[in-house]
Amino acid sequence: MANAVTCLLMAAVVLAPLFAGAAGGKLSTRFYDRKCPNLQSIVRLAMVEAVAAEPRMGASILRMFFHDCFVNGCDASILLDDTADLTGEKNAGPNANSVRGYEVIDAIKAQVEASCSATVSCADIVALAARDGVNLLGGPTWTVQLGRRDARNASQSAANSNLPSPGSSLATLITVFGNKGLSARDMTALSGAHTIGQARCTTFRDRIYNDANINGSFAALRQQTCPQASGTGGDGTLAPIDVTSPDVFDNYYYQNLMSKQGLFHSDQELFNGGSQDALVRRYSGNGAMFAADFAKAMVRMGGLMPSADTPTEVRLDCKKVN
Ligand code: HEM
Incomplete structure (x- = not known):
């Protein structure tokens, strides 16, 4: 009898997470x-x-x-x-x-x-x-x-x-992620997703024409395919978000931020004299640390x-x- 109870208890412990998955949202x-x-x-x-x-x-x-x-x-x-x-x-x-x-x-x-x-x-x-x-x-x-x-x-x-939005300030980004229970560090790690992929001119036009904290030759490069005036045919033109290695999931995104080559205003906010500067520096110098933090933040x-x-x-x- 004692054995049967022990067995049942053990089964309950082992199976609990599975049942929780179906019913309780775990x-x-x-x-x-x-x-x-x-x-x-x-x-x-x-x-x-x-x-x-x-x-x-x-x-x-x-x-x-x-x-x-x-x-x-x-x-x-x-x-x-x-x-x-x-x-x-x-x-x-x-x-x-x-x-x-x-x-x-x-x-x-x-x-x-x-x-x-x-x-x-x-x-x-x-x-x-x-x-x-x-x-x-x-x-x-x-x-x-x-x-x-x-x-x-x-x-x-x-x-x-x-x-x-890509025009967000650092304070807004921290708040938007905080509203989801994610920390500023999670936000900065997850933003490293912008080491891959492409963006339309409409999403970075303001940055390349109006921001001061942008590398001049980078802005000029992006301006070549993203005209200042909207509605003139270039709105949907794509540019890589990571100017260095757009198809590789690496830590160049952070190195780009340090050379003022963030494509979105929101990206560059992570390295603009604020609370995330130190973390951006660390991720840019330590790809393994970024990869580990990114994975943890993705699970969260x-x-x-x-x-x-x-x-x-x-x-x-x-x-x-x-
Ligand atoms: C921190 C705030 C974020 C802002 C303001 C933002 C904004 C944007 C914008 C405007 C684009 C381009 C969209 C377009 O061209 O239509 C984009 C692309 C992208 N975003 Fe974000 N994003 C943020 C965070 C994230 C996060 C947390 C992830 C994933 C974990 C992510 C993954 C991507 C990827 C991979 C692309 C490229 C997609 C493609 O090529 O199809 N972004 N983001």
């Missing part, structure tokens, strides 16, 4: 170990192919994850298409004509459904794909906590108000949960509720 690294053992290899292989076809896709999916998590938690709300009943997040200011990679997530979801149907949330697929994209471009890897659920709603207004950002009253499910098609 995540677990082993959530799909039994339910979908091939999940991680399916996502990895699909990302290997997507990044080989277009390295920028690693950056695009990373940004998609950030924009999902900062708007009512990591719940795949960003993936929902607009319908008669739902005004989604895809057309919010920070996302429209800008967030990309939806078709990559849809293709991964189709493969995952074929292997283990109605089991894996779209939100977890985005979290895994973002991690793999970073790693495939030379960045760190980390163990992803799993068990997220997909929202049955989305909020365009929250997407418009919760995401930081990935832990942002939708509010308790959000209706959730495991979506079958990431674009629409079941």
